[in-house]
Amino acid sequence: DSGVTQTPKHLITATGQRVTLRCSPRSGDLSVYWYQQSLDQGLQFLIQYYNGEERAKGNILERFSAQQFPDLHSELNLSSLELGDSALYFCASSPQELLAGYTFGSGTRLTVV
Amino acid sequence: GQQVMQIPQYQHVQEGEDFTTYCNSSTTLSNIQWYKQRPGGHPVFLIQLVKSGEVKKQKRLTFQFGEAKKNSSLHITATQTTDVGTYFCAGRSNTGKLIFGQGTTLQVKP
Numbered sequence: 001d002s003g004v005t006q007t008p009k010h011l012i013t014a015t016g017q018r019v020t021l022r023c024s025p026r027s028g029d030l031s032v033y034w035y036q037q038s039l040d041q042g043l044q045f046l047i048q049y050y051n052g053e054e055r056a057k058g059n060i061l062e063r064f065s066a067q068q069f070p071d072l073h074s075e076l077n078l079s080s081l082e083l084g085d086s087a088l089y090f091c092a093s094s095p096q097e098l099l100a101g102y103t104f105g106s107g108t109r110l111t112v113v
Numbered sequence: 114g115q116q117v118m119q120i121p122q123y124q125h126v127q128e129g130e131d132f133t134t135y136c137n138s139s140t141t142l143s144n145i146q147w148y149k150q151r152p153g154g155h156p157v158f159l160i161q162l163v164k165s166g167e168v169k170k171q172k173r174l175t176f177q178f179g180e181a182k183k184n185s186s187l188h189i190t191a192t193q194t195t196d197v198g199t200y201f202c203a204g205r206s207n208t209g210k211l212i213f214g215q216g217t218t219l220q221v222k223p
Contacts, residue, residue, distance in 0.1 A: 002155070035213075042215040043156065043201065056210060090155060101146055101158030102203075102211075 003027065006091050006105035014113055018079040021108045023091030025072055030095065031055070032074040033102060034066055037088040049074055081112045115140050117204045119214030127222050132189040134217035136202035144205045145178055145185045150216070151198040192221045 003026035013019055025032050034046040045058030049068035060066075063081075068074040078085060088109050092102035116139045126132050136145065144163045148156040160169055162178035162185060169176045175188045185204075189196055199216040206212065 002157075043213040045211075045213070092156075101161055102148075102156075103158065104148075104155040106155050 002103050002105060004029075004091060004093050004103050004105035006089075006108050008108060009106065010109050010111075012111045012113060013081060015081055015083060017081050017112075018077065019081065019110065021076040021078070021089050021091075021110075023074045023076070023093075023105060025074070025091075025093030026095075026103050028095055029093035029103070030072065031093060032068055032072070033092045033094075034060075034074070034076050035090045035092065037090060037107075038086075041087075043090065046076070078110070083112050086110055086112045115204075115206050115210070115212055117202060117212045117214040119202055119217055121217055122215065123218050123220070125220045125222065126192050128194060129191050132192050132196070132219055134187050134200050134202075134219075136185045136187075136204070136214050138183045138204045138212075140183070140206060142182050142204040143207050143209075145182075146203045146205070146211070147176055147185075147187055148201040148203065148213075149198050150201065154198075156201060189219075192219070194221050194223050197221050 005024040007022045030051045032049045035043045046060040047066050048056040052068050063079050066076045088107045090107045092104045094100040118137045146161045147159040150156045166180045167178040173190045177186045199218045201216045202214045203211050
């Protein structure tokens with residue numbers, strides 16, 4: 001157990017639907033990062049939050065949005081889902097922005113059918 | 114934009130052979146991190162290098178940060194089947210952004 005909790009572990013949904021992925025960072029970590037990993041692909045950075053505020057955006061589609069709540073958990077919302085959105089979605093957290101390694105959760109595997 | 118390239122993409126070795134993966138950045142990095150992702154698992158932080166020319170060792174793993182802070186390498190001596198997985202480098206730019214390389218997937222034949 002890395003200390004970063006992601007739910008659900010698996011999600012199967014139909015095209016056009018909307019889903020919410022949840023992440024609880026490791027205790028004490030203020031930064032949360034979302035990454036997408038497609039089959040045999042690297043880690044594509046989506047978005048970062050630090051202490052409730054959006055800090056950086058990567059290759060996040062307009063159909064995707066995220067937020068970090070006062071208790072520091074984060075949610076990633078994916079809407080108007082397409083087949084190509086099927087992937088592993090990882091959440092990671094770190095205590096500081098610049099000097100610490102990231103602790104990854106076990107991921108949510110999203111399958112769009 | 115900033116890119117971090119990692120080679121090779123795949124490597125198959127016989128158990129006991131050495132393995133090296135290389136990471137190159139298009140810009141100077143403030144630091145570089147290495148992660149390992151086992152098959153079906155999530156990336157796990159291995160190490161961070163900060164200083165120019167820095168070399169760090171973890172048992173059979175040797176990590177190096179180039180003098181110009183634009184490249185790095187991970188060398189595994191005498192691979193074991195437990196070394197199987199994908200190794201990612203992640204370079205942090207001076208703006209603070211962490212960019213992951215595409216990873217090197219290592220297969221070890223017993």
